[in-house]
Amino acid sequence: MxxxxxxxxxxxxxxxxxxxxxxxxxxxxxxxxxxxxxxxxxxxxxxxxxxxxxxxxxxxxxxxxxxxxxxxxxxxxxxxxxxxxxxxxxxxxxxxxxxxxxxxxxxxxxxxxxxxxxxxxxxxxxxxxxxxxxxxxxxxxxxxxxxxxxxxxxxxxxxxxxxxxxxxxxxxxxxxRGSMTAHITAYGVQGHSAYPHRAVNPIPGLVRLLDRLAGHELDKGTEHFDPSTLAITTIDVGNRASNVIPAEAHATLNIRFNDAHTPQSLEDWLEEEADRAAEEMGIGIATRFTVSGVxxxxxxxxxxxxxxxxxxxxxxxxxxxxxxxxxxxxxxxxxxxxxxxxxxxxxxxxxxxxxxxxxxxxxxxxxxxxxxxxxxxxxxx
Known part of the structure; x- marks a missing residue:
């Protein structure tokens, strides 16, 4: 043996x-x-x-x-x-x-x-x-x-x-389950924190978007799968100055999804939510996706x-x-x-x-x- x-x-x-x-x-x-x-x-x-x-x-x-x-x-x-x-x-x-x-x-x-x-x-x-x-x-x-x-x-x-x-x-x-990672960048206008009206701060818009995404129930599970999950894994601004409103803010999230979704359906939903937050807050938001498995x-x-x-x-x-x-x-x-x-x-x-x-x-x-x-x-x- x-x-x-x-x-x-x-x-x-x-x-x-x-x-x-x-x-x-x-x-x-x-x-x-x-x-x-x-x-x-x-x-x-x-x-x-x-x-x-x-x-x-x-x-x-x-x-x-x-x-x-x-x-x-x-x-x-x-x-x-x-x-x-x-x-x-x-x-x-x-x-x-x-x-x-x-x-x-x-x-x-x-x-x-x-x-x-x-x-x-x-x-x-x-x-x-x-x-x-x-x-x-x-x-x-x-x-x-x-x-x-x-x-x-x-x-x-x-x-x-x-x-x-x-x-x-x-x-x-x-x-x-499948795995998708979304990379999100919010764009604003840099400025002095004492004069916020002269800047466009991308952080509140990004935070609003992330809060909506994190609070959304993707599904309740399917016959053979547990509910899909979304986890915010990092938020990065890279700003070392306390008196500067940054021009950009970045976040990454990962979705583990069941057979109720496809990568395209999730991308469509994320982009729709990003466009909504961008319009509400007067900023730009760009998304990029990677899929490691369906x-x-x-x-x-x-x-x-x-x-x-x-x-x-x-x-x-x-x-x-x-x-x-x-x-x-x-x-x-x-x-x-x-x-x-x-x-x-x-x-x-x-x-x-x-x-x-x-x-x-x-x-x-x-x-x-x-x-x-x-x-x-x-x-x-």
């Missing part, structure tokens, strides 16, 4: 802070090649990505994950070396232990053991990127674009991100049922089908095939002393092993 804990520890010891590969994908490529997978590096713009395949025929079950991690911060703040992979009191410590080198190790070792013990009538594809924690444009997207050009196809895919809030097995993700849903059905049953059989917990949380690379995979996320408890991800319960890594491998068995027994559904 291939040990997922040992592989997780080896991966943690690779300092793969985005965009550095850190040796993590090189390690995985060697492990997968030895097990009989054909591999290909799909690096783009300095980002390392790995594609591996076992088998030539369908059905094809895919796994997706990432080995890049966020910076660890000062090592002095950690109880152990953040890249030391120390095990203490049943916990494995290290940057990426939770998010998500353990998930990658679990599905890689599950796949290796599965093809060794019960080679399936079908294929297994493993996609691992080094750009999930960064911009994401040269990671999973690069792999999927190469697959399309090369005629490679996956029928269903599992993403190994942490999905459980507190208890192993309690939640899987069948979709995600909402999506893998409809509950045979595939989600299979994943849920495997989780319940391994953990004794029937998982909730959720669309909560932030974005993940599932937002790219969903354009290629149905996708479900199933992984560990994610309480410590991105934190100092990030860690994972050692036993949970074995459980996650067990979940993936059950999914592999049931999927190919069902002929790929």
């Amino acid at each position: 291939t040990d997922p804990v040992a592989l997780t520890a080896e991966l943690i010891r690779c300092p793969s802070v985005t965009p550095e590969e850190g040796g993590a994908l090189q390690l995985l490529e060697g492990v997968l090649k030895k097990a009989g997978f054909s591999t290909r590096r799909i690096d783009r713009n300095g980002i390392a990505n790995l594609y591996a395949r076992w088998g030539e025929t369908g059905p094809v079950l895919g796994f997706n994950g990432h080995t890049d991690v966020v910076p660890a911060g000062p090592a002095s703040g950690w109880r152990h070396d953040p890249f030391g992979a120390v095990i203490e009191d049943g916990l494995l410590y290290g940057r990426g232990a939770s998010d998500m080198k353990s998930g990658v190790a679990a599905f890689v070792t599950a796949a290796i053991d599965f093809i060794a013990e019960t080679p399936p009538a079908g294929s297994i594809v493993i996609m691992v990127t080094g750009d999930e924690e960064g911009e994401g444009v040269d990671g999973t997207e690069a792999i999927l674009e190469w697959m399309e050009r090369s005629g490679e196809k996956v029928d269903h895919c599992l993403v190994g991100e942490p999905t459980c809030p507190d208890t192993m097995g309690e939640m899987i993700k069948i979709g995600r 909402s999506f849903l893998t409809e509950p059905g045979p595939f989600t049922d299979l994943v849920s049953a495997a989780v319940a059989a391994e953990t004794g917990v029937t998982p909730v089908l959720s669309t909560s949380g932030g974005t993940s690379d599932a937002r790219f995979v969903k354009n290629h095939c149905p996708v479900v996320e199933v992984g560990l408890v994610g309480q410590s991800m991105h934190q100092t002393d990030e860690h994972v319960e050692v036993d949970h890594i074995g459980q996650l491998k067990g979940i993936y092993s059950r999914i592999l068995t049931r999927y190919f027994e069902a002929g790929g559904l």
Whole structure:
């Protein structure tokens, strides 16, 4: 049996802070090649990505994950070396232990053991990127674009991100909300604060606009999604002088939206509100938008049922089908095939002393092993 804990520890010891590969994908490529997978590096713009395949025929079950991690911060703040992979009191410590080198190790070792013990009538594809924690444009997207050009196809895919809030097995993700960021600039006329009538202060207009946006209920939620949310994340004027009315003021807000909205409908609403505030206050307001993902849903059905049953059989917990949380690379995979996320408890991800319960890594491998068995027994559904 291939040990997922040992592989997780080896991966943690690779300092793969985005965009550095850190040796993590090189390690995985060697492990997968030895097990009989054909591999290909799909690096783009300095980002390392790995594609591996076992088998030539369908059905094809895919796994997706990432080995890049966020910076660890000062090592002095950690109880152990953040890249030391120390095990203490049943916990494995290290940057990426939770998010998500353990998930990658679990599905890689599950796949290796599965093809060794019960080679399936079908294929297994493993996609691992080094750009999930960064911009994401040269990671999973690069792999999927190469697959399309090369005629490679996956029928269903599992993403190994942490999905459980507190208890192993309690939640899987069948979709995600979209994410949009709005950059707002209010323009006025600079002047002396003692003579405000000679200036046009953009700040009150910007504040009025932000208050309206923050107080607006976007929706009450939909069948599979929680209510959409809007958060003002920064307000910047850059004015160090207390006696000067500035000419510009800036704000940024982020909207996490469900399937009641599209990026265009939200842009239209924000621009309408901005125009209204600008007219009322006699200022100019400009908006700029970036969209990092749209909402999506893998409809509950045979595939989600299979994943849920495997989780319940391994953990004794029937998982909730959720669309909560932030974005993940599932937002790219969903354009290629149905996708479900199933992984560990994610309480410590991105934190100092990030860690994972050692036993949970074995459980996650067990979940993936059950999914592999049931999927190919069902002929790929």
